[in-house]
Amino acid sequence: MKSRIAVIGLGALALALFLLANALFTVDERQRALVLQFGQVRGEPIAEPGLYFKIPFIQNVAYFEDRILPLETSQLEVTPLDDRRLVVDAFARWRIVDTIRFRQAVFDEASARQRLERILNASLRQVLGSVVSESLLSDERTALMVRIRDDARRSARELGVDVVDVRIRRADLPEQNLQATFERMQAERQREAADERARGAEAAQRV
Numbered sequence: 001m002k003s004r005i006a007v008i009g010l011g012a013l014a015l016a017l018f019l020l021a022n023a024l025f026t027v028d029e030r031q032r033a034l035v036l037q038f039g040q041v042r043g044e045p046i047a048e049p050g051l052y053f054k055i056p057f058i059q060n061v062a063y064f065e066d067r068i069l070p071l072e073t074s075q076l077e078v079t080p081l082d083d084r085r086l087v088v089d090a091f092a093r094w095r096i097v098d099t100i101r102f103r104q105a106v107f108d109e110a111s112a113r114q115r116l117e118r119i120l121n122a123s124l125r126q127v128l129g130s131v132v133s134e135s136l137l138s139d140e141r142t143a144l145m146v147r148i149r150d151d152a153r154r155s156a157r158e159l160g161v162d163v164v165d166v167r168i169r170r171a172d173l174p175e176q177n178l179q180a181t182f183e184r185m186q187a188e189r190q191r192e193a194a195d196e197r198a199r200g201a202e203a204a205q206r207v
Helices: 002-023 099-105 109-128 133-137 140-159 175-206
Strands: 024-027 031-037 040-046 050-053 059-065 069-072 076-078 086-096 161-172
Touching (some): 002 024, 031 099, 040 099, 059 086, 069 109, 076 109, 099 140, 109 161, 133 161
Antiparallel strands (some): 031 040, 031 059, 069 086, 076 086, 086 161
């Protein structure tokens, strides 16, 4: 009898420990968390680090980064006002500011990056398409990056995201344009050299 009670007691203790282990979860300082019940958000986002409880097996926890995250984008071809096509290499930094909206809009970081890249590309095309290409090589470049960030930020709000910063690393002519530019410069130099030789020959004849 005693052994049966001991077995039942150990079983109850093991079950209690198992339930407790499934009821506890931690959030660290780099994270935010949402408690979900059957896929629906329960309560407010958890932003403070610490130990928390949930209902075992009924509720689960989704974690989200609370840090500034990088966004690397593919090279983008844009056409400024002077119709001089440029290949732009840009990147952004972003963070989640509305965890519930973020989960509802994009679900996770991978989907968020895809949406943000489309938003950033649209902002790059819109802003850089409104200026001449020389603006990217002048003191206006910083102001342009701020305009691009602000434009992308407005669109990203619906995702629960803030675009913190946008940087343009490079803005070059496409490869075929580079070749055409090189050939044009070479032709101009040859033309100038021919003109110089003609002027020299003319001067020699006068002498």
